[in-house]
Amino acid sequence: MTKERIKVVVCGDDVLGVGKTSLIACLVKDQYIPNLQDVLPPVTIPRDFSSSPYSPKNTVLVDTTNFDLSNLHGELKSADVIWLVYSDHESYDRIALYWMMMFRSLGVNLPVIVCKNKCDDYLTLKDSIDSSEAMMQNPFAEDTRIEDEEFIPILREFKEVETCIITSAKMKFNVNQAFYLCQRAITHPVAPLFDARVGELKPLTVLALKRIFLLSDIDQDGFLNDDEISNLQKRSFGKSIDKNELNSIKKALADLSAPSQEYGNFTLYVPGKGITKDGFLVLNKIYSEKGRHETTWGILRAFHYTDSLSINDKVLYPKIDIPDTASVELSPVGYRFLVELFITFDKDNDGGLNDQELNFLFKSTPGLPKLWLETNFPFSTVINSQAFVTLQGWLAQWTMTTFLDYKTTTEYLVYLGFEKDARLALQITKSRRQRRRNGKLYRAPVFDRKVFNCFVIGKAKGGKSSLLESFLGRSFSETYAPTIKPRIAVNSLELKGSKQYYLILQEFGEQEPAIIENSAKMKECDVLCLMYDSSDPESFSRLFSLINEHAHLQELPMIFVASKADLDKQQQRCYVQPDDFTDQLLIDHPLHVSSAWPSSLNELFIKIAEAALEPAKNTPGLSPDVRKEDVDYWQYALLATSAVGFVSLFTFMAVKLTKGMRNGS
Template identity: 80%
Template sequence: MGKEQIKIVVCGDDGVGKTSLVACLVKDQFIQNLQNCLPPVTIPRDFSSSPFCPKSSILVDTTSYDLPALHRELKSADVIWLVYSDHETYDRVALYWMMMFRSLGVNLPVVLCKNKCDDFSVESEPKSSVLSPSDDSLSDSTKVEDEEFIPILREFKEIETCIKTSAKDKFNVNQAFYLCQRAITHPIAPLFDSRVGELKPLTVLALKRIFLLSDKDQDGFLNDHELIVLQKRAFGKAIDKSELEFIKETLLNLSMPPQEYGSYTLYIPDKGITKDGFLVLNKLYSEKGRHETTWGILRAFHYTDSLSISDKVLYPKMDITDTASVELSPLGYRFLVELFLTFDKDNDGGLNEQEIDFLFKTTPGIPRLWAETNFPFSTVVNSQGFVTLQGWLAQWSMTTFLDHKTTTEYLVYLGIEKDARLALQITKSRKKRRRNGKFYRALVTDRKVFNCFVIGKPFSGKSSLLESFVGRSFLESYSPTIRPRIAVNSLELKGSKQYYLILQEFGEQEPAILENVEKMKECDVLCLTYDSSDPESFSFLFELINQHKHLQELPMVFVALKADLDKQQQRCYIQPDDFTDQLYIDHPLHVSSVWSSSLNELFIKLTEASLEPSINTPGIAPDIVKEDINYWRYALVATSAVGFTSLFTFTFFKLFRSLRNEHS
């Protein structure tokens, strides 16, 4: 509930003791000879000792003599405290009061209170919830098993719970107020169907997911350590050993014939609580009026009152500028590595289809982006077609770069305990420089993931290039690319620096993509491919670049594919080498999918062009960017030297500083 204050409207027939209950709650004593109706009273948030009542409340006393005022208060209420005191007023609960609420369209939780029960002992305050069902925080008189309460609870789903009170003896007055607050902060209705005595389907789904996430070793049981971790996450404190033993003993007894759950396995000694046992345990909480314990567990895993995970948690707000990108942080990579190792049950270094299905069982399924890009074949797989750890991390690096909201969403679904934003990091905004009227991108110093658009005439070899990038063998058969394709892999450059490169081929969408100036801003480097054995292939690129002038603002690398075949003179106004000379960029690389060394050279070249855009941006003369390039290269040398001896560090620092002085 988003409101900071809970409005509790106290109503019932005149003479049942409504005003006495309000006065006793506020003054902590029974007061005789009160006026007929007290003015609204604000109760501070720290009034109750219970940790499950984090909001302040306004308590509104009413009288049935002023029906219009009563109706107004009911329509603006959050919860109704309905009071009766004898058989006659009990009958009017169903025949008059509940019918009135429904006729007004008031669909609110109702706490039903039998007042003037002056022969009971003093109440006990509610305790902090723990996993143990032995904490009987409600006195015997408040249990729903009371014969007087059961029929009306079954007839009216609006009635949240029932309680007996006495303003005269100060019995259960604070407890009744607490139950009114709890009806809002920890409602029973979304969790438990009291008419059939079962947890609701959405509750079962949520608890099954929490069980899977809490079962860290994925053996199908919650052992003592896993229960302790769950307890600390949900309630911020350790569970007592005796309470833990009571839980296990309770479940063991319940699963013994002829008990209610005699056909279920709820607990196995030396292994732990089963999934069924975890569900039964939470069902017991609801039956005993202890559903705030279940809510404590659910909210520790970010569930809202609607039993869905909060959008604020799934998609946290992040301040990302237009030219910045989002990558995984070391925390994010560490979480994903641990996830991979946990679900690689056969320890073969790959996640097979069954392991992937089980890994994503706590989520809506594999991300939509993955399905659209033919995962796992968008990344590195082993000889059996199972995604490797290298491919797993590459896939998530790509996902984060292209759609960071999918990553935060799935990190939460997969059980990350910290703020999902801590698993990501935002890179610096991409800077532009201008020389002699020409804009070009500045050097990149903090990014590890780069996006490459692979463009070229059909049948030039783009698809084979993507296949080769993720380690798959060249196939002679050809099928035209219609839908976009993607491939991602990691690369290690000099200095053992690791980067991720995303290759995208657009199929029939390529013309529309090239015309979209905003879309092209997402590109770090263009890979312009042509078939060196096809004399008509290069002219396609030549016309493309002249038609879309904005492409010349991007770094580009020309690639002559199928270099293992006979090279043909291109039937074009200008030959490839001459054209690249005019653009002040390197001549085309000659690459073949059957020459692994040439492929590796190309992928490194694409990554380096992303790091140093000016080198391969058309129209930037070499002397213009020489200073920037030298600065960057010496900076890399100085950085790589940090891991060695202090002498090396000192020497490179002096060299770096002298070079800077020379440039200045």
């Protein structure tokens, strides 16, 4: 990305008078200045001097003399790029025999821009134009730099030499361009992109360009049509591509893939369809071969690639200030993008993403998120009869991901082609508010959250796994499989008033004791679902012990659930029976549910969501008066919100009606 400061060290033979000091003076003063001092002091050139939008904030030009080798060596070791100047045959020979050998002996591995100065006669051959400006304004235009045959041996022998250029300080010929090339060697380095020894794009470049092709192929047909190329051009360079230039590119690719040509075995362009992936790679290879690699960098930068060909961490993981006890949810912008993504990759329009579609969707990413693999996706959410994730399950999975680890969401949004700032796909809820009554802390009602986290706790064989399966709409299985690793289930839930919420149910298997003891982890829980088997007399005592042993659990809203209610109810072998214990805690009696009674399960899920919205109703130790006060406040706030919405709607309709009457008159 853009560097704050670049140091350019200008070298050349003093005895032979190659004109390096004159080049610096001409660049700074925009005119030729004769009779200069031997060495100029360092000059700092601010960004607005250059027409390139990729230039650094400041570029420092350091003039040198080879009469003071100690100082010269010191400057070279702290340089970013070397501007090496020669002017005649003798100074040309010293490039290979003296200067390049010196750089290597110092262990300086920097890009070198070789400049043949005092080429005044070239102006009689051709008018000069500022190629840097032309290339930045029109990245697909032909390169207009004049080249010299004597550059070829230098370029072949020394890989450090980035490029060569002909200049004249006296005639102000290509001076700005030479300076731009020095900047470009740092801001758009060719080394990471292209291996000049074998004449091929480097593997990481190929991977990056393939990903960009995939993301730019909006209709996913394997070709970049005219509209898709235009969109890519706008994203990369801020302007549309000229139709004639596009046609010339397509013609050039078609000619290159003719049977007798270099790429005769490849299909680079198909008339009526567009440029292929191979064509896109060849096009960028040609740019590098011609020294036009800033065009490729313009494309790579638009997709947030750094000099190391990795995506910028600041884009993948933008800094987000999340207050303590607040949560992160998807915004409408985020949901819209994910819906469009699902529809685009559901090629057979069956409402589910099969394995092939899913693999293709994640082709531009490192693969399925680690969190998804850990939670056994797609079985952590809603799937169809063929075990393909549905749109409902897809959105639920991303909702869970954002809630539990929003950094994964921002990372993958970028990988998947979200063009805006990834933070726009998120929204931050307010911190949980706490209230205190009679020395008892409890959570205030919730108004701005749509996602709730429920921990399902209880003895083995208590029905926790069946509860998670039922929540995802799956039928009950008689086969018992103990839960070893944590399990998760996420789905949407509709409450009264057609309000949609998302519920995340988690059970922890063998990690349950450690989770319960971790008070910080338990604060992430919105509701505790304490489950026991009503047909097993030994089941409830586990919950009784947990509540008494861990005081921090009583700070959370909780719901007791008696599972397997279709079986014979057993007296629990415990100091106190479930109904009596919940009376002591001042919360509702256990809700009796069964996988054979779908309505009872639906009632439970609704109750969990309502407990998250109105924590006081289900927090142990609160008197009925406190609960009523909180419920009344919650209902009043909802009524006020509805009233505001009604007033807004009424105002909107009144304005529309007024405008209509005015237009009618």
